[in-house]
Amino acid sequence: MLTMTYEYKLQPTPEQIAIMEQTLDVCRSVWNFALRQRKDWCASRKSPVNACSLNCEYIISTDEPFPNYHRQAKQLTDAKKQYPELKTVHSQVLQQTLRTLDRAWDDMRARGFGFPRFKNKYRLRSFVFPQLGKDPIRDDALKLPKLGWVKWRLSRSIPDGFEIKQARVVRKASGYFVALSLQLDVNIPSAMPHGHPLGLDLGFDKFVATSDGQEIKRPRFLTTLQRKVELLQRRLKSKQFGSNNRHQLNQKIARLHQRITDTRKDWHFKLAHHLCDSVGMIFVEDINFVAWQRGILSKHSADAGFGQFFKILEWVCFRRNVYFAKVNKDGTSQTCPNCGSHTGKKTLDVRVHYCHECGYTTTRDVAASQEIRNRGIAALGHSVVENVCGLEATGSIGHNTLVGTGRSRKLAS
Structure with a gap:
């Protein structure tokens, strides 16, 4: 399986920019809430059984399970009934945000990294569409969920036979970019000495x-x-x-x-x-x-x-x-x-x-x-x-x- 990533410059309209900024704000809120929930669960269990914590901690029941990805994804579905702004963002985009947090949490334990950071508006700069619709590419535009056709600079053509697996929209200082993950079901042998x-x-x-x-x-x-x-x-x-x-x-x-x-x-x-x-x-x-x-x-x-x-x-x-x-x-x-x-x-x-x-x-x-x-x-x-x-x-x-x-x-x- 051959996988490549091609990056292209987007040329969105002001309305599309507003939607992308709204998406980033909602993803940041979901990330911070889910991270806070995980840290509170850990903090409620770090105090000894015979002493009180020196800091103020939330009291969470001992039989409350750890808020992993699957539980937080279910809570996210229920939260949309109470917070309508969550419905303005594609559901898979929010799920990918929780998956990224879950992967960062696993790296903290497996690879010795520190706690994942809370995000301000300058730190969280991208979101992922794990699936695109049928025929999402034209020479002058790319079709993204909730955004429609977004103009772009097709700086290099996509190779024949490759399938677009996902699209990551990235906000940089010079504008908005999209990183397309391309995949081809073929095994290419490595170079021989x-x-x-x-x-x-x-x-x-x-x-x-x-x-x-x-x-x-x-x-x-x-x-x-x-x-x-x-x-x-x-x-x-x-x-x-x-x-x-x-x-x-x-x-x-x-x-x-x-x-x-x-x-x-x-x-x-x-x-x-x-x-x-x-x-x-x-x-x-x-x-x-x-x-x-x-x-x-x-x-x-x-x-x-x-x-x-x-x-x-x-x-x-x-x-x-x-x-x-x-x-x-x-x-x-x-x-x-x-x-x-x-x-x-x-x-x-x-x-x-x-x-x-x-x-x-x-x-x-x-x-x-x-x-x-x-x-x-x-x-x-x-x-x-x-x-x-x-x-x-x-x-x-x-x-x-x-x-x-x-x-x-x-x-x-």
């Missing part, structure tokens, strides 16, 4: 270093506009809550952040296509980027968008028939890619790799990327018979010549 192998090592100074000796510096997407963002946010403190001036300033800040996000994503796609040129295999480290954003370099990690880049790179490799695989990240900078000997732990200020066993010298990041490539090839059961950087390290940055005769021994998988 072939061609020239390439190892990649990510870092904060150099965004990526390749096993061919190329080092690409990390653009500072946020840093270049950080002063402007700080000035706008400083002005935001003096604006009254709920005022039009505060709302307009929030929109200006959002447009600036969207500009940063779009620039970063565009650069990631261009870099992914550049790396896929003239290679058949790409190997990367299996890294937990969530942990990277919890340290002292959290802002720089978020600005670089390493996790997004890996997802984009994997997708580009799939589209261009390039084999993509992840390898173990432990000790890549402590192993010589030329002879395989352990060089010892290096501090972050040591940027040059030198092996006392074979005398191989190169930059630290390039050596790590070459070791990543070697591990990827070893996992495939092949052998490394060429120099660590091929015949000649053309295009390398920071060093001119990479010495060494290459690792000639067999690397078993």
Whole structure:
């Protein structure tokens, strides 16, 4: 089963914009009420049996079951009789809001996330239509429930044979967009290992270093506009809550952040296509980027968008028939890619790799990327018979010549 998501810009009328804003407000109210109900149920059971809670808690009967999705969906049906504004929104849209909350609640318990957040009008920005009607697409418009035909920019045609499974309407700073989930009942095999192998090592100074000796510096997407963002946010403190001036300033800040996000994503796609040129295999480290954003370099990690880049790179490799695989990240900078000997732990200020066993010298990041490539090839059961950087390290940055005769021994998988 092949699934893709295509995003298009909507051009709604003022009446359709009002309906979409009303839908977002109702979805936000349903989300906040359902989340409050779940948190009250948990809070009523956290107090010991022999003591009173230090905070004021609702007293909920002990035999009251947990308000899961199915119970809250049934309560939502009953609430429409008391609150007519709930009927203005498509029923499946509200059900999808409860499903999203239920999924976030499960992630909190299974993946160690925090409590889902309450949403204000700036946080909840999208809603989902899980089903569309018959023939909902025209060249100039898309038919959505409760909205009718909405004009859009068909920036790229939908591939033949794909079925539209759902549509997500998203409100961004630059307007309204729709993300269509396309599905085709076909199994496409992944790319097989072939061609020239390439190892990649990510870092904060150099965004990526390749096993061919190329080092690409990390653009500072946020840093270049950080002063402007700080000035706008400083002005935001003096604006009254709920005022039009505060709302307009929030929109200006959002447009600036969207500009940063779009620039970063565009650069990631261009870099992914550049790396896929003239290679058949790409190997990367299996890294937990969530942990990277919890340290002292959290802002720089978020600005670089390493996790997004890996997802984009994997997708580009799939589209261009390039084999993509992840390898173990432990000790890549402590192993010589030329002879395989352990060089010892290096501090972050040591940027040059030198092996006392074979005398191989190169930059630290390039050596790590070459070791990543070697591990990827070893996992495939092949052998490394060429120099660590091929015949000649053309295009390398920071060093001119990479010495060494290459690792000639067999690397078993």
